[in-house]
Each structure stands twice: as C-alpha cells, then as structure tokens.
Amino acid sequence: MSNLTELTAQIVAARAAKKDMSTEEFQQEMQIVYNFLKSIESGDASVTVPAAEEPKPQKINLKQFFKKDEVICLICNKSFTTLKRHLSISHDLKPGEYRKQFGIPSTQTLAAKSYVESRRQMAIDKGLGAGLVKFRADKKADAEAKNEKVPAVKAKAHVAKKKPVVTADVEAEKSKAAIKVKKSAGTESASKTKK
Numbered sequence: 001m002s003n004l005t006e007l008t009a010q011i012v013a014a015r016a017a018k019k020d021m022s023t024e025e026f027q028q029e030m031q032i033v034y035n036f037l038k039s040i041e042s043g044d045a046s047v048t049v050p051a052a053e054e055p056k057p058q059k060i061n062l063k064q065f066f067k068k069d070e071v072i073c074l075i076c077n078k079s080f081t082t083l084k085r086h087l088s089i090s091h092d093l094k095p096g097e098y099r100k101q102f103g104i105p106s107t108q109t110l111a112a113k114s115y116v117e118s119r120r121q122m123a124i125d126k127g128l129g130a131g132l133v134k135f136r137a138d139k140k141a142d143a144e145a146k147n148e149k150v151p152a153v154k155a156k157a158h159v160a161k162k163k164p165v166v167t168a169d170v171e172a173e174k175s176k177a178a179i180k181v182k183k184s185a186g187t188e189s190a191s192k193t194k195k
Contacts, residue, residue: 004041008034018077062104068113074102082111 012029021029065072070079073086080086087093095110109116123129
C-alpha cells in the first residue's frame with residue numbers, strides 16, 4: 001500500500017469536495033479514515049467506523065447549479081443540458097426523488113435556461129400552443145352542444161342488465177317464426193329428394 005497519510009488525504013479531500021465541513025469535522029474525518037486504513041493494513045478489521053448520519057437536505061444556491069447553458073448534477077458534479085435522462089441512467093433516480101433529496105422546489109426546471117427557452121420558442125413557432133387551445137375549445141363546444149359538462153375522468157358505471165319481459169305477443173311471434181323456419185326447411189329437403 002502507498003503511504004497511509006496520502007491515501008487518507010485523498011479520501012477526505014474527495015469527501016470534502018461534496019460536503020461542506022468545518023475544521024473540526026475535517027480533522028475528525030481524517031482521524032477516522034486514517035485509523036480505518038491502518039487497521040486494514042495490519043489485518044485487524046475489528047475497528048468499527050461510526051455510522052454516518054443521514055444527510056440532511058442542504059440549502060442550495062440555485063443560481064450556482066442551474067445556469068443559463070448548463071445544469072450541474074448535485075450527486076456527481078457533472079454538467080448537462082438537462083438532468084432527467086442522466087438521473088435515470090446514472091443514478092437510478094426519478095426527478096421527484098432528486099428534488100426531494102436536495103430540497104429543489106418543483107417550480108425549478110431540471111434543464112438549462114437556454115434549452116428551456118429554445119424548446120418554448122420552437123413550440124410557439126410550430127403553433128403547438130394554439131393547436132391545444134383550439135382542441136380544448138372544440139371539446140368544450142361539443143360538450144355544451146350535448147348540454148353536459150366535460151368530465152375530468154371518465155369512469156364506467158356498472159349497470160345491471162335487465163332481463164326482457166316476455167309477453168304473450170312476443171311468444172306468439174317467436175312460435176310463428178319457428179314454424180316458418182320448419183316449413184321452409186321441410187320444403188327444401190323435399191325438393192332435394194325429388195331431384
């Protein structure tokens with residue numbers, strides 16, 4: 001192994017880059033990591049590392065991470081145009097989980113400002129907003145023509161099937177139809193035998 005002090009410095013420096021530490025916390029971290037590495041080197045793994053406290057959502061400066069041309073991932077400190085795909089592929093996180101973990105408000109987009117503006121302008125140029133407004137107006141007009149409100153969610157109501165009421169007239173019609181079918185079947189078979 002290389003020098004334990006150098007390894008300790010590298011490990012703690014990497015950790016300090018992701019987390020703000022006071023001088024006291026930094027010294028404690030150095031001591032813990034050094035003791036742990038020393039125990040590994042000597043083959044004594046009985047030294048236990050104290051359990052890390054659950055990280056609290058830090059207040060972040062949105063301007064620092066959400067810039068005009070890039071968005072910086074708070075997990076790996078890499079910059080992207082948009083974070084959604086990166087979060088799902090690299091960190092297996094959904095945008096909502098990421099927002100909750102770092103206390104990002106839902107009003108903040110997870111994309112660079114210039115990217116959001118270019119997509120908005122493209123939608124305006126293609127008339128996508130006008131098409132949506134027209135569709136909604138047509139749907140509302142159709143609903144008013146039918147004299148009903150547009151339901152938010154259509155749900156199927158369970159309707160019990162009613163058995164038809166059989167009257168004597170219906171029974172008589174059925175029997176007449178059955179007799180006609182029998183007579184026509186009998187005449188067809190008689191005509192086939194004559195041939």
